[in-house]
Amino acid sequence: MAVRKLAPEELQPESFSFSPETEAFADQQIAKYPPGRQASAVIALLWKVQEQAGGWVPRKAIEAVAAKLDMPVIRVMEVATFYTMFNLEPVGKYFIQFCGTTPCMLRGAGDIKKVLERRIGESGHINPDGTFSWLEVECLGACSNAPMVQINDDYYEDLTVDNFEKLLDDLASGRPVRKGSQIGRNRSEPFQAVNTLKDPSLYDGSVVGAWRKRFEETTPEGPTEEPGLEQRAAENPRAAKPDSGRAIGRVIETPANRAAEGKPPIDAKDRADAASKDRATAVEPRTEEAGIKAPESSKSYVANPSNPEEGRPASTMPTTPVAGTPPSEAETRRDGSESKPDVVVDKDNKTS
Numbered sequence: 619m620a621v622r623k624l625a626p627e628e629l630q631p632e633s634f635s636f637s638p639e640t641e642a643f644a645d646q647q648i649a650k651y652p653p654g655r656q657a658s659a660v661i662a663l664l665w666k667v668q669e670q671a672g673g674w675v676p677r678k679a680i681e682a683v684a685a686k687l688d689m690p691v692i693r694v695m696e697v698a699t700f701y702t703m704f705n706l707e708p709v710g711k712y713f714i715q716f717c718g719t720t721p722c723m724l725r726g727a728g729d730i731k732k733v734l735e736r737r738i739g740e741s742g743h744i745n746p747d748g749t750f751s752w753l754e755v756e757c758l759g760a761c762s763n764a765p766m767v768q769i770n771d772d773y774y775e776d777l778t779v780d781n782f783e784k785l786l787d788d789l790a791s792g793r794p795v796r797k798g799s800q801i802g803r804n805r806s807e808p809f810q811a812v813n814t815l816k817d818p819s820l821y822d823g824s825v826v827g828a829w830r831k832r833f834e835e836t837t838p839e840g841p842t843e844e845p846g847l848e849q850r851a852a853e854n855p856r857a858a859k860p861d862s863g864r865a866i867g868r869v870i871e872t873p874a875n876r877a878a879e880g881k882p883p884i885d886a887k888d889r890a891d892a893a894s895k896d897r898a899t900a901v902e903p904r905t906e907e908a909g910i911k912a913p914e915s916s917k918s919y920v921a922n923p924s925n926p927e928e929g930r931p932a933s934t935m936p937t938t939p940v941a942g943t944p945p946s947e948a949e950t951r952r953d954g955s956e957s958k959p960d961v962v963v964d965k966d967n968k969t970s
């Protein structure tokens with residue numbers, strides 16, 4: 619996208635004031651918004667002043683809009699320079715926006731562009747008699763009738779070199795022109811013969827509801843529908859929880875169960891052996907001898923063994939604050955503030 623700047627000073631008018639029509643339009647737009655939100659009308663007002671100024675937005679018009687909406691001028695300037703719908707330099711009596719996006723290019727927009735360059739000149743400049751200027755823009759949303767241009771407020775579609783040359787001739791000489799498709803197409807109807815969706819029943823209303831009618835005809839007692847959730851629940855109640863009725867595959871090994879199944883009771887020695895701490899999975903102590911460095915900060919995370927007597931180093935820090943200690947001074951504080959430097963504020967409100 620080209621850099622969007624205001625027109626040079628020599629092109630800018632000395633002043634700009636709202637016409638009575640623009641003034642009334644502005645008041646009407648502002649009234650749409652709650653008090654204090656009048657800035658929401660900025661785009662509508664810029665659009666209107668562009669129309670009043672002959673198709674572009676001079677600096678003085680931007681300032682007038684800012685004053686009307688009680689906005690800083692730079693805020694209005696930001697909007698005007700952002701949206702390409704606002705022209706920042708004078709345009710011709712017929713301002714042509716030429717679509718140069720892919721669908722139009724595939725349908726011959728390149729030839730239309732050559733006509734513009736030959737007849738009007740470089741993009742962004744007005745031709746010598748002030749009749750035309752043109753600009754290449756992105757897709758204007760009429761791709762199905764490509765290639766196309768927008769001239770002032772209207773679309774001209776299905777262009778060819780011949781019909782576009784004629785269109786420009788007619789506009790230049792003030793003759794009436796045809797808007798929309800230049801080959802007589804009605805909106806975006808098929809370009810050639812219609813070969814889909816041709817069944818007349820699609821359009822006479824007979825298809826609507828036909829599926830239900832057919833269903834009723836095949837079942838003498840009328841429509842039968844799948845039972846709903848409530849009906850199915852009433853016919854086949856199920857327990858909400860596994861323990862409240864349905865069998866579950868849980869086996870509990872108790873002495874009584876073992877006896878019922880004919881198994882011998884578990885030997886007392888085996889039971890004591892299984893419960894021994896010596897049989898538990900051993901955990902090596904986290905010591906420097908084991909090659910693992912202890913945490914350097916006493917305020918970082920510290921391994922706190924549940925059984926210090928088993929050999930792992932126990933933290934000397936209390937796990938809970940001493941009663942009466944302010945939370946900010948508690949040794950166990952772990953909210954991140956313990957790693958921040960203390961900030962002192964002196965009487966002049968300076969920090970150190």
Ligand code: FES
Nearest residue numbers: 717722757760761
């Ligand atoms: S690509 Fe030209 S109108 Fe969409």
